[in-house]
């Protein structure tokens with residue numbers, strides 16, 4: 388499904404600020420995999436997401452979806468196959484537009500060019516139907532401006548918009564980190580049910596160790612631009628936060644340094 392071959396990224400090459408963000412990353416995801424990613428500060432997690440989504444190009448290496456290279460496709464060209472939810476609830480939606488206008492925008496992303504961007508009665512029914520699955524009453528607020536929603540409501544809407552057209556890959560970039568614990572739990576539950584129902588191939592960066600262990604069928608740990616641990620479903624099943632941190636220390640030779648680390 389998604390394959391990265393020898394992907395490397397260096398920032399500010401040749402300057403005193405040179406930073407190796409990714410170093411020869413090889414990663415292969417099968418359809419329907421739900422992979423959680425944890426790692427120390429500056430390990431390269433966001434850079435990895437940015438390279439897959441097309442925000443930046445790798446210096447070396449290749450990204451492929453279903454065997455076809457996506458390296459030359461710009462971010463907007465990949466948007467049809469790749470949905471993304473960011474940490475900042477403000478990032479995925481347009482605050483001055485209404486809920487239904489935001490959904491119309493997301494809907495259009497998966498359609499052929501030329502189709503209208505408007506909201507008609509049948510689309511409104513579809514939007515209402517989809518929103519009601521979130522279970523937080525947004526289906527009754529179609530004409531509310533998105534800027535008026537709470538962080539949790541916006542993040543639920545972002546999740547729906549990112550998955551509206553059934554992308555092949557869903558990227559979740561610490562998408563619950565800015566929310567209070569109860570809202571974070573709600574978004575986590577919604578994420579699990581949407582991913583399961585749509586069988587989405589998913590990569591989720593998180594600083595919450597417990598969440599990383601609990602969710603998905605594979606867990607990857609990054610350090611200094613490399614993948615240093617890769618637990619498949621059977622190994623992940625028996626993991627605890629203590630064991631995970633112990634294995635990280637044994638392999639990397641240092642303690643996991645993560646400012647935002649949450650143990651559970």
Ligand SMILES: Nc1ncnc2c1ncn2[C@@H]1O[C@H](COP(=O)(O)OP(=O)(O)OP(=O)(O)O)[C@@H](O)[C@H]1O
Nearest residue numbers: 398406407408426427428429430431432433434435
């Ligand atoms: N645009 C940029 N210009 C220069 N250096 C960058 C840029 N983006 C990232 N870096 C550097 O590349 C390395 C990897 O950064 P990245 O943001 O991918 O790490 P991360 O694992 O997401 O970190 P964190 O968990 O702290 O957010 C870091 O050393 C970072 O300082």
